Amino acid sequence: MNNPGKPPALHGISGSAPGLSLDLNAPAQGNVGDRKSRLRLSFGKSEAADKTEPSISMMKTSISLPLQIQSLEDIGFSTQLDRLQCRSLQNTGKLQLSPEIVYEFTADDLEDLGEIGRGNYGSVNKMMHRKSGTIMAVKRILSSIDDREQKELIELALVMRSTHCDNIIRFYGAVFKEGDCWICMELMETSLDKFYKYLFGTLQSSFPEEILGQIALATLNALNYLKSQLNIIHRDVKPSNILLNRRGNIKLCDFGISGRLIDSIARTNVGCRPYMAPERIDPTKSQESYDVRTDVWSFGITMMELALGEFPYPIQEWDNVFKQLSQVVEGEPPRLSRDSHPQFSDDFIHFCNICLMKEVSRRPKYKDLMVHKFIVAAQEAKTDVEAYVEPIFAKMDVDRFPENFPVTS
Incomplete structure (x- = not known):
């Protein structure tokens, strides 16, 4: 970084x-x-x-x-x-x-x-x-x-x-x-939620694993900087808060300059995707126990969504907020495996799965993730993200500052 x-x-x-x-x-x-x-x-x-x-x-x-x-x-x-x-x-x-x-x-x-x-x-x-x-x-x-x-x-x-x-x-x-x-x-061109939906939907394609590695590396760099240098925990990590431009720059936003941000689920309607960690939803858990591992969970959900081209929980089965929360708190977390997802390497599968450990004490912190084989390989690869995204941006028919630039309040 x-x-x-x-x-x-x-x-x-x-x-x-x-x-x-x-x-x-x-x-x-x-x-x-x-x-x-x-x-x-x-x-x-x-x-x-x-x-x-x-x-x-x-x-x-x-x-x-x-x-x-x-x-x-x-x-x-x-x-x-x-x-x-x-x-x-x-x-x-x-x-x-x-x-x-x-x-x-x-x-x-x-x-x-x-x-x-x-x-x-x-x-x-x-x-x-x-x-x-x-x-x-x-x-x-x-x-x-x-x-x-x-x-x-x-x-x-x-x-x-x-x-x-x-x-x-x-x-x-x-x-x-x-x-x-x-x-x-700073103005960026799009967010990863828009980009991946175009990639998977319109182009019928997917992210190469080396690009997923660069996304993971950039996001971890940003999250680690916020915590280590500014003592900020993001608490709202999701694809719409990771921005991208034609030059291949990947940047985190929407951290609200906050160590105690508004919970994503607080503004949810039926159909909204809950990225919050189970311990943040469970009313029996104390907020004082939250640390960066709450972001690690959201980061894991985000990486899995970008890899699969869809939210890893079955949104179509949720018809009320209670079911959403119950699934996250009481159900099994999403998992990748070689049998069901042979397109991914063992390192990427392991990386996503450890981010989604429901037991907080077993979930890694940033320092652990930064030395994971998947991230180390991304650091060493020096993949040209610009060369990958530029043709896709051209197909999206957007200029450098499109009107559909992603914004939330």
């Missing part, structure tokens, strides 16, 4: 009461655990049946991650912010396109090229920064969020702007316009 830079210094983890107390006289510190639990910066497009939006509610417990963010003073925080000041906060912001290229900008410096997604909390538009010509995705969070959340959004954008991981969506900056918060992010 390429990690040339160093993220904001993170110091110990401690318990915290719900809510956010932001001392603006302190050296740019804040309770990221609380901030993160309530906000999502989203890219992956929802399933058609997934129409109910998540409830952005505070969790009963949270973690505190004091951050040192040198840039905070650059965005206009004063020592005493009142409600009126907050509404006008960040009318002028900093757009950091690279470590060397930084622009002062306002929302008026962005040319709107059309909406590419919408949710209850706002929209995502394709926009161009006029001075640089940079095309980007801009998530516009409606002014219905409160003042504290607006301040949190700015801090979150700054945290992620300092992130240096090739497999995580880049954040350029944030600005306010008429109370709405505009968050500027």
